[in-house]
Amino acid sequence: MINYIKSFFPALLIILFLSSAVKAAPTVSVRELYANSKTLDGQEVVFEGEVIGEVIQRSEGCWINVHDGTEAIGVLIRPQDAGLIEFTGSYTCRGDIVRVNAVFNRACDTHTGSMDLHAKDLERIKAGRKIEHFVSPKKKNAAVVVLLAALITGFLALYRKNE
Amino acid sequence: MLLLKSRLHDLRIVAYYLGKICIVVGIAMLIPLTLALFLSEFSVVYDFVIGFSVSLIIGYTLLFLYRTEEDLNWMQGMVTVAVSWLIAAFLGAIPLYLSGHFACFLDAFFEAISGFTTTGLSLTQDLDHLSYGHNLWRHLTQFLGGQGIVVFAISFFFSGASGVFRLYVGEARDERVLPNVINTARFIWRVSLSFFLLGSLMLFAVGIIIGLSPGQSLFDAVTLFMAAFDTGGFAPHSQSILYYHSLPYSMALVFLMVLGALNFKLHYELWHNNRGELFRNTEIRTFLSSVFFLFFFMAISLTAGGVYSSANGLMYAGFFQIISAHTGTGFQTISSLQFPVWGDFPLGILIIAMGLGGGLCSTTGGVKMLRVSIIAKALSQDINRMLLPGSTILVKKIHHIKDLVLNERMIRVSLIITFCYILMYIVGALAGAGLGYPLELAFFESTSAAANVGLSVGITSPEMPGLLKLIYIIQMWTGRLEFIAVFILFGFLVAFIKGK
Incomplete structure (x- = not known):
C-alpha cells in the first residue's frame, strides 16, 4: 500500500501542478497580441479586461x-455568454471585467479580415457598477461667477453699440 | 526688408473681429450643453457653462473696447484668421479640460485644435468613459472647423462688408463658389447641413442593421458623419471604426469621406444637376487615379507580406486606410499598434496618400488634387516642349468646372504650396526623430499632423514630449490655413515689434 502511495504521489503532484498552471494561465495584453x-x-489565449461600449448582436x-x-x-462571443454581461463601460458605468478563453486571429477571414478573438468561454470576474458624477462646489461657484460676468460684459457691449 | 507695416490701430481692428469669433465659438457650445442637459449629465453642463461664459466675456470685452465700423484690409484679415483658429482652440479646450480626461491644458488645447483643423489626432484619456456632451463637442469642433470657423461666422454673424472676403481667403479658401462671398459661405453650410441630415440617417440605418442599439446608433451616426464629411477623424470610441467590426459600416463611411473630399465648387455643379462635371473634372480624375494606383501597390504589398490573404481584409483595412489617408480623415480600421506590423512599404504608401490630400476648397488637408494635377501637367508640358521643335507653341489645359489654360502663376503657386507642405512634413519628422522616435514612424505622424489627417502609429499620446505636442499643434494650424495667413501673422508681429 505504501509503495502504491509512493508511486502515486509524484503523479498526484504533477497533476496538481498542471491543473494550477492551467488555472493561472497567463493572460495576454493587446500589445502582446500585436x-x-x-x-x-x-492559438488559444486568455484575455482579461473591461467590456466597453455595448454588446453588438449579429447573426454570427x-x-x-x-x-x-x-x-x-x-471579441466574438456566444449569444448565451452575452447574458453574463450586465454592465458595459460608458460615461455612466464602469463595465464588467471579463476573462475569455479565445482563439486569436491575426487576420480573421470569416469576418472583416481584421485582428480579433473568438471566445470559447467567457467568465465575469468582477461586476461593473454605476458611476456617480458629483459636481464640485468650486466648479459650481466658478460657473455662476463667469456666467454673471458674461451677462454684464454682454450688456456693456450692447450699450456701447446702441450709444 | 519687411513690406508689412503694422500699427496699434491694426491690432484694435483685429481684436474687434476676434471678439466676434469668440462669441460664435461660445454660442456653438450651447449645442453640447443642451445635449448634456437632456441626458442629465449635470457635471458636463457646468463645464460648458464655464466655456460658454468665458468665450462671451472675452468676446464682448473685445467688442466693447475696440468697437469699430472700419473694414478689414488684407493684412488685418489674414492676421484675424490666423489668430482666430488659436483663440477658438483655446476656448474650445476649456470644457474639454474640465472633463478631467486630459492630463494638462496643453493636451486639451491639442485636442481642440486637432478638432477645429479636422486633423483627428487625439490625446483624450479613457475615451470610452467620456460623456456624450464632451464627445459631441469634440466632433462639433470638426464640423465647425471643416466648413471654416470664419466661414461659419461669416454665414450667420457678419454683414456684407468687403472685408469678409479677406477672411474667407485667409481661411485657405482659394475659390469662390458664388460671386458673393457671403452667399458662398451660406451655400457651403446649406450643402453641409443637407448632407448632415442624409448622411446621419444613412449611418443610423446601417448602425441599426449591424446590431447597434437605437440610441448608440443615433449618437454614433451624428458624430461619425461630422468626422467623416469634414474629414476630421475623431470617433466616439477609442478603437475608432474598428469598434463596429462591420464592412458595410466602414464602406458607408468611405462614401461620406469621399463626399467630404470633393471641392465645394464641384458640389455646387452637382447640386445644379451638372453631373457631367463629375467625369470631366481634373481633381476627380487625379484623385481616382491616385487611389487606384496606391491601393494597387498596397494590395500587392500586404498580400505579399502575408498580412492579409482575403479580399475582406484588403478592403476593410487596406482600401479603407487608403481612403481615410487620402481624404485626410484619419479613421482607423486597424489599431495604431498594427501599422508598424504592416511594414515600411505600406506605411510609405499611406504617407504619400496623406501628403497628397483631397480636393481644393474642401475640408481636406495636404497638397490637394488640383495642385498635383497642375504640377503633373506642367511637367508633361516641359517634357513635350523638349521633344518638339523649338518653334512649337504648347498650350496645356485642365478642366476644373471650366477649361483653364495652364499659366506660369498657377504653376508657381502650386509649386510653392507643395514645397511648403513637403518641408513641413520633413521638419516635423526630424523633430520626432530627434526626440527619440524611429524616423519612418516620425515621418508618418508628422505628415498626418501637417496634412490634417489624424492617422497615428502611436506616437501621439499623452506621454509624448511637450515639445512634440507643440510642434504638431503648429503643423496642424499652419497646414489647415495653408501657410499664407500664418506667414502674414509672423510678418505682422515682427514688424510690430520692430515698430515699422
Missing part, C-alpha cells in the same frame, strides 16, 4: 470590445 501576432495566430454571435487598460480588441 507584437506576437504571427506566433499567436490561431455577439461582438464585445474588451479594454485591457491600454488598448481594446473585439
